[in-house]
Amino acid sequence: MTNLHPRPTWLPETVWPYQIQYLPMAQYRGAYTDVGHGPALLFCHAGMWQFVWRDLIGRLRSSFRCVTFDPLGSGLSDRVPANLQTLTAVRDTTGHLIDHLDLRGITLVLHDLGGVAALAAAAAHVDRLDGLVAANTFGWRPTGILLPSMLRVFGSVAMRELDALTAFLPAATSTRFGVGRHLDRPSRKVFRNGMDRAARRTMHRLFRDAARDSEVFRQAETTLEYLRDRPSLSVFGAWSDYLRFQPKWHTRLPQIEQKTIPRGLHFPMCDNPAAVAAAIARWHPATAQPGH
Template identity: 35%
Template sequence: MRALPGYPGPRHWRQVPVTDQHYLDVGTGDPVLFLHGNPSWSYIWRSLLGTLSPDFRCIAPDLAGFGLSPRVPAAKGSLDALERQLSYLAHLFRHLTGSQGLPDRRWTLVVHDWGGPIGIAWALRNPGVVARLVVLNSVAFPWPTGHRHPRYLRWIRGSATVAALARATNAVPRAALRHGVVRPLGAAERMAYLLPFADRQHRRTVVEFVRCTPLRGDDPAWRLFDPGDPCENDGGLVGLLMFVGWGTRDPVFTPPVLAEWTRRFPQARVRRYPDAGHLVMEDAAGQLDRHVRDFLRSA
């Protein structure tokens, strides 16, 4: 498709009957669930899908309010925003296991950005489903000491006026495409990323997710997906096979966040990509794809 270079064709497009949530279904084998973050959509996974689909059945939904999924009512804070996404994921999982022939065990979960807290909260609510976890520049615990959000995200979060301006100008996706990569994307790829957010009415969830980002450790949203300290033997994720792929030039998910992943999960296989930013799957596409494939084949 010219408008979506590299994206799987319509024959791979699906919808969940109850919610109309859009997802990609590509390949055969053990299931791999890809969860994108903000401000992106399933287009972000196109390179990994091409590498993994010969060996795995790859499911890549557009989160509610993003990509080709329907727009949803405004959330009432971070907890409500997360609960809504968890509800949509529950519908997707029941649809896939109930009528699409997927098993209810041995799933791999691949997460990025907001996909981390959403996916890990879902995994913790469904123990035994996820056997392997791939983390790409994300978080699933209160921000560690030393982390600081970029100024423009703090402005959007703290000011309704700035948030309205960001929505009117589509500033968040544009900033992500500019500052989230080390290697500039081509014009066609940038247009594909921005396509679902072309209309102002389709940008509300993007700005809403920025404003819903929990910052303080006592925010109730953290309790949904904080996996706990591995030393306490109740983390819920401690026994999972885990791969952490990290773009080290990320202005949002800074080195203290990666350090916290390695502290909590010393069993994780960690790969650092020094020439990659927040969109590590773009900057390190071929290398990351091979590393994830090798991890899944050997795990």
């Protein structure tokens, strides 16, 4: 049995038309959305909140069961202590949601830090996986210099407290250079409201956690090995793959189909939700036409 999550006054149905439910976890509640009918798509993002999937879900819900959630400390979920603002906690929430809804035949749709966290959760549920869609994300331990350095900078105390004070990152992300290319003013405001001061601190703590070697990365890589021969799709913005993740996805999943969104940046599902939805629907194992 599921329960409704109270809708905040700043979240009108005109902006977020989906019912909010919650996942009970000890003394905290994790907000999630479960809409549509058909093969299960589990949308996973960590750092901001489930609003980033709104327009993509709106285009896929007629053919797919679309499930997404806010990690603890983010979006509509309860605010939690710093020790629960980790990729391990996101992993555990993802796994708990899979069990709570008894999801099967799952296609993971991943973005940003949600990639490693959801893949790690899936290591205990590989028999329930049908495929993978990677949207501007990675699923392995950060290597080299650039990615670990970026994670450490954005995860630093100075950056965290600066953003907590000024909200500069949500403000920048709500513009056309982030999620806001097609958002009207009320939608931009709602996106920023979902990233209050506590949620901003959670985001930066997740960056910091991602810069560390942990069991989460090893579990994610185990899932990638399982998915090596499963259907997979990567979707990246044409102007955003400066870390060269697309070639790395192809190395790990040689049969992966790769899609580039023209003029797309870090949030391709927000830059062109129609194109991303069409790519998923055409590619998906349950809906692909013969010859594709």
